[in-house]
Amino acid sequence: NAGVTQTPKFRVLKTGQSMTLLCAQDMNHEYMYWYRQDPGMGLRLIHYSVGEGTTAKGEVPDGYNVSRLKKQNFLLGLESAAPSQTSVYFCARSYSWETQYFGPGTRLLVL
Amino acid sequence: GEDVEQSLFLSVREGDSSVINCTYTDSSSTYLYWYKQEPGAGLQLLTYIFSNMDMKQDQRLTVLLNKKDKHLSLRIADTQTGDSAIYFCAESIRYTGGFKTIFGAGTRLFVKA
Numbered sequence: 001n002a003g004v005t006q007t008p009k010f011r012v013l014k015t016g017q018s019m020t021l022l023c024a025q026d027m028n029h030e031y032m033y034w035y036r037q038d039p040g041m042g043l044r045l046i047h048y049s050v051g052e053g054t055t056a057k058g059e060v061p062d063g064y065n066v067s068r069l070k071k072q073n074f075l076l077g078l079e080s081a082a083p084s085q086t087s088v089y090f091c092a093r094s095y096s097w098e099t100q101y102f103g104p105g106t107r108l109l110v111l
Numbered sequence: 112g113e114d115v116e117q118s119l120f121l122s123v124r125e126g127d128s129s130v131i132n133c134t135y136t137d138s139s140s141t142y143l144y145w146y147k148q149e150p151g152a153g154l155q156l157l158t159y160i161f162s163n164m165d166m167k168q169d170q171r172l173t174v175l176l177n178k179k180d181k182h183l184s185l186r187i188a189d190t191q192t193g194d195s196a197i198y199f200c201a202e203s204i205r206y207t208g209g210f211k212t213i214f215g216a217g218t219r220l221f222v223k224a
Contacts, residue, residue, distance in 0.1 A: 002155070042115065042199065042214030043154070056209075090153055097210040098142050098203050102153040 003027045004103035006091050012109045013081045021076040021106050023091030031094040032074040033058075034066060036087040037105075043090065049074055050097075081110045115215035117200050122221040129187040131218045133200030136181065140202035143176060145185045148197045148217070157185070157198075187220075195222045 007022040023032065030051045035043040035058075045058030047066040055066045063085060065077045078085060088107050092100040114136045123129045135143070141162050146154040160167045160174045160183075167174045173186040187194055197217040204211050 002153070004153075040119075040216055042201075042216045044214075045211065059211075092154075097205070099144070099156065099159060100212060101156060102146075104153045105151075 002093075002101035002103070004091055004093055004101060006089075006103040006106050008106060009104070010107045010109075012111065013078075014111055015082060017081050018077070018079050019081065019108075020078075021089055021091075021108075023074045023076070023103060024072055025074075025093040026072070027093060027095075027101075028071065029093040029095050030071075031097060031100075032068065033092040033094075033100060034064070034074065034076045035090045035092065036060065036085075037090060038087050046076065046089075081108075083110045086110045115200055115202060115213050117198075117215040117218045119216070120219050120221070122223065123190050124223050125190060125192055127190055129185075129190045129194065129220055129222075131185045131187075131198050131200075131220065133183040133185075133215055133218075134181055135183065135200070135202045135213070137202065137204050137213070138178070138181065139206065140204050142203040143174075143183050144199075144201040144203070144212075145172075145174065145183075146199040146201065146214075148199065150196075154199060190220075190222050192222045192224055195220055 033048040034046040049068040052071040091103040094100045144159040145157045171188045175184045199217045200215040
């Protein structure tokens with residue numbers, strides 16, 4: 001798992017529910033990322049962090065929030081889930097801004 | 112804008128070579144990557160090449176980069192059934208104030224026994 005674990009592996013939500021996805025890394029890397037993967041599309045960056053206490057918006061940030069209170073953990077929150085957020089979510093880490101290593105993914109279904 | 116394009120499917124026979132192609136639009140890329148994704152799993156970094164290189168070889172994998180044509184390819188020699196997966200091309204771009212990695216949509220490789 002490239003030193004990245006994601007919790008949970010799979011989740012079903014109803015529209016309007018909230019949830020938090022957890023990403024943890026054991027490599028002490030500064031950079032962490034959240035992507036979503038949809039059929040027929042490449043990965044799209046939701047949010048990222050360049051260090052503890054920092055976060056920044058990616059390509060598709062709307063409807064998501066993130067926090068990086070500890071260097072090892074990067075949390076992705078959905079305040080009010082929508083069916084359009086049905087996707088596979090991947091977390092990644094990197095030592096610098098270049099080569100990224102991915103976790104196994106969280107499959108989210110919003111009904 | 113930046114874009115990375117790949118063909119969607121490739122089918123080869125076991126033992127043959129596979130060549131997966133990718134084109135990108137941003138000439139300011141610094142690194143280009145190939146990732147492999149097996150069913151139900153995350154993306155696994157296979158190899159990467161720095162933008163000032165033309166070729167990189169790593170066991171059965173050969174990466175060729177043509178900067179003039181903005182073309183990247185991944186050759187897998189002696190393709191095995193275990194190579195069946197989706198292969199993603201990606202480029203890292205550094206720009207004033209930030210950076211980004213752009214992924215292609217992936218090429219699904221089928222290996223026939």
